[in-house]
Amino acid sequence: MKNDIRDQLQRPLRDLRLSVTDRCNFRCRYCMPEEIFGPDYSFLSSDKILSFDEMERLTSIFVGLGVKKIRITGGEPLLRRNLPELIERLNQIVGVEEIAMTTNGSLLKKFAGDLYKAGLNRVTVSLDSLDEERFQALNGKRSTVKRVLEGMEAAEKAGLQVKVNMMVQKGKNDQDIVPMAKFFKEKNYILRFIEYMDVGNTNGWTKADVTSKKEILDTIHAVMPLRPVDPNYIGEVATRYQYLDGGQEIGIISSVTDSFCSNCSRARVSAEGRLYTCLFAEKGFDLRTLLRTEESDQVVASTLTDIWNLRRDRYSDERTEELRVRRRNSKVEMSHIGG
Ligand code: SAM
Ligand code: SF4
Numbered sequence: 263m264k265n266d267i268r269d270q271l272q273r274p275l276r277d278l279r280l281s282v283t284d285r286c287n288f289r290c291r292y293c294m295p296e297e298i299f300g301p302d303y304s305f306l307s308s309d310k311i312l313s314f315d316e317m318e319r320l321t322s323i324f325v326g327l328g329v330k331k332i333r334i335t336g337g338e339p340l341l342r343r344n345l346p347e348l349i350e351r352l353n354q355i356v357g358v359e360e361i362a363m364t365t366n367g368s369l370l371k372k373f374a375g376d377l378y379k380a381g382l383n384r385v386t387v388s389l390d391s392l393d394e395e396r397f398q399a400l401n402g403k404r405s406t407v408k409r410v411l412e413g414m415e416a417a418e419k420a421g422l423q424v425k426v427n428m429m430v431q432k433g434k435n436d437q438d439i440v441p442m443a444k445f446f447k448e449k450n451y452i453l454r455f456i457e458y459m460d461v462g463n464t465n466g467w468t469k470a471d472v473t474s475k476k477e478i479l480d481t482i483h484a485v486m487p488l489r490p491v492d493p494n495y496i497g498e499v500a501t502r503y504q505y506l507d508g509g510q511e512i513g514i515i516s517s518v519t520d521s522f523c524s525n526c527s528r529a530r531v532s533a534e535g536r537l538y539t540c541l542f543a544e545k546g547f548d549l550r551t552l553l554r555t556e557e558s559d560q561v562v563a564s565t566l567t568d569i570w571n572l573r574r575d576r577y578s579d580e581r582t583e584e585l586r587v588r589r590r591n592s593k594v595e596m597s598h599i600g601g
């Protein structure tokens with residue numbers, strides 16, 4: 263019997279974001295800047311990250327509490343060895359309605375077929391520019407536009423639904439908004455623009471670096487007119503718009519200028535098994551230790567229930583209301599829990 267748990271703001275638990283590794287083959291300046299995540303940076307050793315058995319067990323317990331959708335993320339999830347095997351195991355859990363993955367796309371060409379066969383439904387591929395120089399400046403010169411586009415094509419060919427994420431940072435890639443919109447309209451992929459966020463403590467975020475939802479929308483609308491579209495479901499992260507000529511739609515994830523905490527039904531588990539009830543949380547709950555004791559699934563479920571029942575997170579709403587709490591130096595890093 264399903265236990266449909268609610269938090270302090272009556273929000274259910276519906277989405278689980280599982281980070282499968284803290285490592286990444288990119289060094290995006292806004293996420294894992296090279297000078298901090300350099301050769302001496304110590305990533306988690308394999309005994310510190312959750313095993314597939316642990317992730318499978320945890321996911322079934324989460325599903326028993328109301329989770330329907332799973333998103334695999336990282337770091338770069340495709341760096342985790344045998345990832346399709348994990349997808350296959352999660353796909354067999356009764357109650358999992360959808361499995362998606364967010365990836366930088368650089369290894370997608372190699373794995374797309376196996377991921378699809380394993381039961382992955384959708385991929386979101388991050389690409390911040392079609393301009394080679396700007397893309398490489400953003401990703402720390404780790405990959406090329408061509409390689410990421412090939413990854414998307416392989417994913418589509420394999421049968422996966424493809425969406426694209428573009429993080430927009432003022433002065434860095436805002437000139438790419440229209441070229442990206444045109445390109446992906448033509449390709450018929452949903453493109454989602456993400457406002458640059460103050461996640462973690464390492465990217466030197468300032469509000470002046472943010473290109474707002476309104477600016478993004480106005481820029482595209484001036485060239486290719488848009489109209490708003492109703493959300494697909496309550497709690498959808500992106501606000502949707504469709505081109506007036508009937509073409510594909512776009513989405514805008516506006517955590518900074520138009521926050522959406524009231525519908526947030528997402529729990530995040532980092533690679534080492536910490537549970538975060540908000541992307542901007544200061545600290546997570548150590549589930550790994552709990553999973554590695556002899557405790558039953560019921561004990562784990564009641565721990566998760568207690569944590570969710572106490573949840574009051576609404577960081578972006580608080581920031582929008584300019585009630586920013588003084589957490590700047592202790593927030594979890596984006597590369598740690600995967601967005
Ligand atoms: N490595 C994978 C990737 O890049 O798609 C998955 C993890 S990454 C942390 C997930 C998403 O978070 C990416 O689309 C990335 O652009 C976005 N992201 C990372 N740091 C961000 C920031 N400071 N503001 C907005 N989006 C960010
Ligand atoms: Fe890696 Fe993704 Fe972060 Fe870029 S955004 S550094 S690809 S985890």
Ligand code: SF4
Pocket residue numbers: 517522523524526527528539540541542575576577578579
């Ligand atoms: Fe959810 Fe926290 Fe983002 Fe608000 S700020 S939408 S509570 S993750």
